[in-house]
Amino acid sequence: MTAVLEALGLLFQPGIVQTVVLGAALLGGLAGALGAFAVLRQQSLLGDALSHATLPGVCLGFLVAGSRDLGAILLGAFLAGGLAALSIMLITRATRLKTDAALGIVLSVFFAAGVVLLTVAQGQPGAAQAGLSTFLFGQAAAILRTDLWIMSGVAALAAGTLAALWKEVKLVTFDPDYARALGLPVLLIEGVVTLLIALAIVVGLQLAGVILMVALLIAPAAAARQWVRSLGAMVWLSAGLGAAAGITGALISATGRGLSTGPVVVLVASALVLASMLLAPERGLIWRWGRAARARRGIAGRRVLAAFHGLAEAHDDPAYPTEEGxxxxxxxxxxxxxxxxxxxxxxxxxVDHPPETTRHWELTERGHDRAKRDQGGRP
Structure with missing residues (x-):
């Protein structure tokens, strides 16, 4: 309780904690909303590929600028992510390889190039102070108030684009073949959504880093998918869960010593996925286990009624007492x-069946009717 009060006190005090919390909330909401489309398109690995693909762009941005110029680094990351997205789309359409193979190829090639460029960049003067390795796992403390405006701008751009193209994006997400038959530019719409995801990844590099950013895209959407059935509800719920994970993770890291914000946010988001998988109605494991148990009990009950009814008909006695054995x-x-x-x-x-002392049962009229219905007969 003391830790909770301390965290809430930090939240309402202007400073780095408030900035990090707001940044985590914005990033979680943005990533959660866009991640819903990656999950529904069965491209969960897309976020992983694009986030890893930004690493060479980060390094090239540093090498071109000659210093830790955040604008150059983020621009390089976005260009690299966009190139990776276009490469994935080109591979899937120009070859017989499926999307998962294209994602794996792009992820491994771009990340390998990023590691090589990171080694080169770290050999440059001033590289130690630049802290390029922080882009691998994120460094929330480096977020500034100006970064919040960038995140807000990207979030507004994503919301406006999705609102303007909602019907088209929805149709392409669920039935691209039908959308193509209607004459919609499927490739362009998929490219727009993919570039928005790349933008979200770029603005989240400082907080979550290259490696963990994919979790912020996929985890909230995977959790939301367990609770809702419509695309609109899933996007809103995913955004809300992402924002909640960001706020909670930032507050937890603020009250603990040496806790990095990005990994804590990811752990909170993963906990939301686990809770959703267990507790969600109809789709949750607990509900499904209960439904299976009820089904087994129902089958066992119908077998008992059928056995009682069969014995009663065989003895021409509707009240025939059936013994437990x-x-x-x-x-x-x-x-x-x-x-x-x-x-x-x-x-x-x-019922009692003297002189026998073991338990006996007989079917009631309601039981006979139910047994006949189960057998397909008329009561």
Whole structure:
């Protein structure tokens, strides 16, 4: 409780913590909203490929500028990410390779080139002070107030573009073949969405870094996918979960010593995915386990009713008392709680059958009707 109050106190005090929290919220919301399209297009690896592909652009930006010029570095990162996106689209359309193979090729080639250029850049004068390696894992403390305006501008650009092209983007996301048949520029629309994702990755390099940025794209969208069914709801919920993960992770890192903001934000987002996979209605594992258990109990109950009904018809006695051992011989043990549930639902009732002292049951009229319906007959 003390840690929570301390974190809230830091949030309302102007300074680096407030800047980092706002930056993490903006980045989480932006990445979450755009990540929904990557998840639905089954291109979750796209964010990974583009984030790794920005590394050579970061290094080239430093080498061209000769110093840690953030504008040059981010421009280089965006150009490299855009080139990687175009390379992926070209490979998938000019060859027989599928998207996953193209993503793997571009990711490995661009990241390898980035590592080589990083080695070259670190040998230049002033490279130690430039801190290029921080772009691998992010350094939230380096975020400035001016960076928040850049993030806000990119977020506004993404929101405006999606609002203007919402119907087209929605159709291309779910049925690109039909969109192409309608004459829509599918390649152009996919390119616009991909470039927006690249922009989000570029502005998030300082906070999350090249390696962890993909988690901010995919985790909120994967969590949101468990709760909603429509694209609009998924985009909004994914943005909200991303922003919540950013705020929570930034506050946790602010109250702990030596905790990097980017990794903490990613861990919070991953926790949201895990909670969603377990708790979401209909799609969550707990709900599915419960549904499977109810189905098993329902099947066991129908087998019991069928056995009772068959014995009653064989003995020409609707109230024929069935003994527990006879039922076990016919269908095996019905399972824990099955007989109690049928009795509670008014399908069967316990009866005495002197001189025998073992438990006996008989079908009620409701139980007979249910057994006939299960067998396809008329009650």
């Amino acid at each position: 006879m039922l076990t011989t016919l269908i095996g043990r019905p399972g824990p709680g099955v007989m109690e549930r049928l009795e509670r639902d008014g399908m069967i009732r316990r």
